[in-house]
Amino acid sequence: xxxxxxxxxxxxxxxxxxxxxxxxxxxxxxxxxxxxxxxxxxxxxxxxxxxxxxxxxxxxxxxxxxxxxxxxxxxxxxxxxxxxxxxxxxxxxxxxxxxxxxxxxxxxxxxxxxxx
Amino acid sequence: xxxxxxxxxxxxxxxxxxxxxxxxxxxxxxxxxxxxxxxxxxxxxxxxxxxxxxxxxxxxxxxxxxxxxxxxxxxxxxxxxxxxxxxxxxxxxxxxxxxxxxxxxxxxxxxxx
Numbered sequence: 681x682x683x684x685x686x687x688x689x690x691x692x693x694x695x696x697x698x699x700x701x702x703x704x705x706x707x708x709x710x711x712x713x714x715x716x717x718x719x720x721x722x723x724x725x726x727x728x729x730x731x732x733x734x735x736x737x738x739x740x741x742x743x744x745x746x747x748x749x750x751x752x753x754x755x756x757x758x759x760x761x762x763x764x765x766x767x768x769x770x771x772x773x774x775x776x777x778x779x780x781x782x783x784x785x786x787x788x789x790x791x792x793x794x795x796x
Numbered sequence: 797x798x799x800x801x802x803x804x805x806x807x808x809x810x811x812x813x814x815x816x817x818x819x820x821x822x823x824x825x826x827x828x829x830x831x832x833x834x835x836x837x838x839x840x841x842x843x844x845x846x847x848x849x850x851x852x853x854x855x856x857x858x859x860x861x862x863x864x865x866x867x868x869x870x871x872x873x874x875x876x877x878x879x880x881x882x883x884x885x886x887x888x889x890x891x892x893x894x895x896x897x898x899x900x901x902x903x904x905x906x907x908x909x
Contacts, residue, residue: 715899720901722886722899722900722901723886770840772840782828786842787832787840787841789839790837792837
């Protein structure tokens with residue numbers, strides 16, 4: 681069964697800490713995405729990557745960075761965690777080279793991050 | 797610019813009743829349309845999608861949706877609700893030539909016994 685695996689289901693971090701959220705997919709997908717999910721706001725795109733070492737900003741990149749050194753792994757980094765980054769973080773992947781976005785996404789189970 | 801509007805943040809139905817979750821979109825080019833389901837404390841799972849061809853698409857768990865270009869709608873239906881259908885449902889749109897998928901705010905479905 682194909683999978684997107686997020687390393688932690690729940691995390692509690694302190695304000696100002698540097699936080700790493702890891703995502704691994706075993707489907708050889710080219711595209712990977714990080715979203716945050718907040719009640720009433722749906723999913724908002726933070727960053728995405730369409731190839732190794734390639735990344736593009738999504739709609740809310742401020743306070744975040746990403747790394748994609750290997751095709752299967754896409755990491756989200758909170759440079760200095762703040763309380764307004766408390767949220768559910770969802771990683772997703774999709775196949776397809778180029779800009780065809782009609783495949784749909786496979787999501788991980790999410791990481792619920794609390795910043796105190 | 798693309799956008800997605802889901803009408804109703806909460807929908808409640810009785811077990812065995814029709815499920816209708818509404819989704820309207822805006823897109824300047826032919827869209828790709830999706831419905832996802834999210835069970836508590838889980839990620840999203842693809843229910844069904846429309847890319848091209850037949851406008852009535854069938855998905856998993858007995859759900860289906862119809863793409864109506866004239867109404868810019870992609871409503872999700874299921875003839876008979878089951879308790880296990882209680883979840884949050886997200887409509888989403890993307891477009892040819894773009895990487896990004898835009899998600900609606902979600903509709904939480906409650907199923908009463």
